[in-house]
Amino acid sequence: MDFSAINPALLIASLMVAATAVMIAAIGELITEKAGVLNLGVEGMMITGAVCGFAVAVGTGSPFLGFLAAAGGGAVLSFLFAVLTQFALANQVASGLALTLFGLGLSSLIGQNYVGIRPPPTPRLDFGPLSDLPVVGPILFNHDPMVYAGLILVALTWAFLKYTRAGLILKAVGENHDAAHALGYKVIRIRILAILFGGACAGLGGAYISLIRVPQWTEGMTGGVGWIALALVVFASWKPWRVLLGAYLFGGVTVLQLNLQAAGVAIPAEYLSMSPYLITIVVLVLMSFDRSGAPASLGRTFHASQ
Amino acid sequence: MLLKKRSFLAGAATAAAMTALSTGAAFAQDDVTKVGFVYVGPINDGGWTQHHHESAMKMVEEIGSDKVELVYQENVPEGPDAERAMTQMALNGADIIFSTSFGYMDPTVNVAAKFPDVKFEHATGYKTGDNMAAYSARFYEGRAVQGTIAGHMTKSNVIGYIASVPIPEVVRGINSAYLHAKKVNPDVEFKIIWLYTWMDPAKEADAARTLIEQGADVILQHTDSTAPLAAAQEAGGVIGFGQAGDMAEYAPSPRVSSIIDNWAPYYIERVEAVMDGTWESHNVWEGIDTGMVGIGEITEAVPEDVKAEALAIKDAIASGEYHPFTGPIKKQDGSVWLEEGEVADDGTLAGMMFYVEGIEGSVPQ
Numbered sequence: 001m002d003f004s005a006i007n008p009a010l011l012i013a014s015l016m017v018a019a020t021a022v023m024i025a026a027i028g029e030l031i032t033e034k035a036g037v038l039n040l041g042v043e044g045m046m047i048t049g050a051v052c053g054f055a056v057a058v059g060t061g062s063p064f065l066g067f068l069a070a071a072g073g074g075a076v077l078s079f080l081f082a083v084l085t086q087f088a089l090a091n092q093v094a095s096g097l098a099l100t101l102f103g104l105g106l107s108s109l110i111g112q113n114y115v116g117i118r119p120p121p122t123p124r125l126d127f128g129p130l131s132d133l134p135v136v137g138p139i140l141f142n143h144d145p146m147v148y149a150g151l152i153l154v155a156l157t158w159a160f161l162k163y164t165r166a167g168l169i170l171k172a173v174g175e176n177h178d179a180a181h182a183l184g185y186k187v188i189r190i191r192i193l194a195i196l197f198g199g200a201c202a203g204l205g206g207a208y209i210s211l212i213r214v215p216q217w218t219e220g221m222t223g224g225v226g227w228i229a230l231a232l233v234v235f236a237s238w239k240p241w242r243v244l245l246g247a248y249l250f251g252g253v254t255v256l257q258l259n260l261q262a263a264g265v266a267i268p269a270e271y272l273s274m275s276p277y278l279i280t281i282v283v284l285v286l287m288s289f290d291r292s293g294a295p296a297s298l299g300r301t302f303h304a305s306q
Numbered sequence: 307m308l309l310k311k312r313s314f315l316a317g318a319a320t321a322a323a324m325t326a327l328s329t330g331a332a333f334a335q336d337d338v339t340k341v342g343f344v345y346v347g348p349i350n351d352g353g354w355t356q357h358h359h360e361s362a363m364k365m366v367e368e369i370g371s372d373k374v375e376l377v378y379q380e381n382v383p384e385g386p387d388a389e390r391a392m393t394q395m396a397l398n399g400a401d402i403i404f405s406t407s408f409g410y411m412d413p414t415v416n417v418a419a420k421f422p423d424v425k426f427e428h429a430t431g432y433k434t435g436d437n438m439a440a441y442s443a444r445f446y447e448g449r450a451v452q453g454t455i456a457g458h459m460t461k462s463n464v465i466g467y468i469a470s471v472p473i474p475e476v477v478r479g480i481n482s483a484y485l486h487a488k489k490v491n492p493d494v495e496f497k498i499i500w501l502y503t504w505m506d507p508a509k510e511a512d513a514a515r516t517l518i519e520q521g522a523d524v525i526l527q528h529t530d531s532t533a534p535l536a537a538a539q540e541a542g543g544v545i546g547f548g549q550a551g552d553m554a555e556y557a558p559s560p561r562v563s564s565i566i567d568n569w570a571p572y573y574i575e576r577v578e579a580v581m582d583g584t585w586e587s588h589n590v591w592e593g594i595d596t597g598m599v600g601i602g603e604i605t606e607a608v609p610e611d612v613k614a615e616a617l618a619i620k621d622a623i624a625s626g627e628y629h630p631f632t633g634p635i636k637k638q639d640g641s642v643w644l645e646e647g648e649v650a651d652d653g654t655l656a657g658m659m660f661y662v663e664g665i666e667g668s669v670p671q
Contacts, residue, residue: 014515262498270502
């Protein structure tokens with residue numbers, strides 16, 4: 001056993017990388033659910049975003065355009081869900097599951113010609129001498145832009161929900177769509193926007209995996225991260241900062257268990273391997289005892305005539 | 307809740323794929339030998355499944371597409387889903403079915419019992435039956451060559467090993483690589499991470515990065531994607547090896563060599579045996595000698611003398627004059643496993659679930 005091999009600064013730096021994809025996707029789903037829509041298609045939108053982003057980044061040579069395309073791809077797929085659930089009034093759970101299946105298949109189809117290709121590298125943000133600082137340098141000043149974008153997104157989402165009128169309207173639609181409708185708010189339009197935002201975020205999260213974290217395209221490469229994102233939203237009681245906490249906890253335990261295994265810690269590998277899921281769920285369940293978060297209209301279909 | 311959702315999805319995906327399979331199969335003709343393949347990953351994973359599939363297609367090409375028809379199903383989870391996939395293939399008139407992952411062993415036994423007229427071939431397992439054969443490759447022979455190169459190439463004396471699922475095949479690979487790295491570099495240390503998956507690029511990349519952060523400058527992998535090589539390349543100054551496939555897109559560095567699975571000759575032989583009625587159940591284990599285990603080109607990133615030494619070991623194994631597990635070898639707890647000059651028997655190797663002396667940590671049970 002050799003703990004000295006584990007460098008805490010590098011550990012924290014890698015947990016931020018490991019957490020970013022699930023965090024961005026979860027924030028998108030949080031907004032969707034706050035508007036009262038349960039979209040279980042996160043996994044499908046993520047993988048679609050992953051392949052769209054990869055294809056465009058390879059085609060144009062620009063990772064930035066890749067991420068843009070990923071957000072677009074995720075949003076387009078989520079629009080399908082929006083049409084099904086908001087206009088055709090289809091069941092949200094079934095539509096979401098179908099979206100995941102569809103996304104997985106569609107991404108394999110698009111990705112056929114991209115296997116074994118290397119994407120253009122995403123440059124890290126250059127903070128000059130700050131990046132060379134001991135401990136603080138690798139943790140705070142040596143990441144790719146998406147890590148910071150993810151953090152900013154969480155902050156903006158929190159501020160949007162707490163301080164803006166639009167955020168208040170979004171929450172009103174999610175809590176009681178009949179009342180919101182009676183007040184003259186366009187329930188369907190607001191929900192569609194929320195769904196599109198969720199899709200775009202899921203797409204970004206997926207592209208983070210295919211363009212930065214791995215980086216390559218492989219079928220099914222999101223490997224269930226979308227489901228983790230969905231669970232995070234629930235266990236985080238629909239609060240943005242708790243999503244951040246949950247994601248970092250999940251990423252942290254994931255990276256830590258790999259480090260402990262490599263350092264030869266005497267805990268059996270099978271327990272270490274399950275620890276990220278277990279610890280994240282236990283902590284967030286303990287935190288969610290106040291039960292205040294679930295939007296009252298979550299998953300309910302709205303039609304103006306009813 | 308999460309698990310239920312996911313298994314439901316896997317089931318639904320399988321069901322959907324099988325519907326497609328059965329409609330396609332309805333047009334099959336009787337004079338054509340129908341060969342089924344069940345794959346654990348996608349056919350373009352760049353590794354394990356891709357090489358099974360390429361070998362299968364080579365088999366069709368060799369025998370002739372007018373005489374043999376290939377049906378396959380990708381991404382079949384190990385367990386009950388595999389049983390359904392194979393049952394469906396058998397019901398649709400498959401004459402021989404290859405199940406190409408260790409976890410399909412018991413499902414194959416079950417389905418083989420239900421369809422006595424269909425031949426079954428299971429890869430990398432040890433159970434057989436009247437109509438079920440087992441075939442596997444001696445990957446540990448390739449690991450001996452890898453270990454030799456790894457031991458010479460490491461400057462930090464730390465070698466990272468990304469292990470997949472704790473089964474004897476993987477443990478054999480670790481032991482073989484360790485013994486041969488140790489032989490050429492007594493200071494070498496192995497850091498092993500178990501991922502409990504054959505393929506998950508994100509996890510593989512995280513594991514490779516963790517090993518590199520902890521000082522490893524050579525990464526060996528028993529998982530199927532190229533993600534660890536991508537991580538090695540990003541880190542710089544780190545080398546790795548192609549697994550199951552050549553992974554030549556990362557040559558000459560970080561990929562300095564590879565273990566290539568070549569199943570085509572075996573598939574051709576076995577399908578032809580079904581066609582002329584000479585098929586019999588067996589349990590074979592082929593290695594470098596028959597070409598089932600191939601060593602990918604050793605690139606110029608490896609010094610000439612190291613390359614020569616690695617190739618010498620390869621040739622010695624191929625000719626049968628050297629066995630990678632030749633004593634004296636002790637088990638991890640210090641007890642003697644093989645005496646001086648003693649060679650491991652296949653029975654022990656097939657069930658090998660222990661580390662040799664010098665490796666830290668324990669094998670997950």
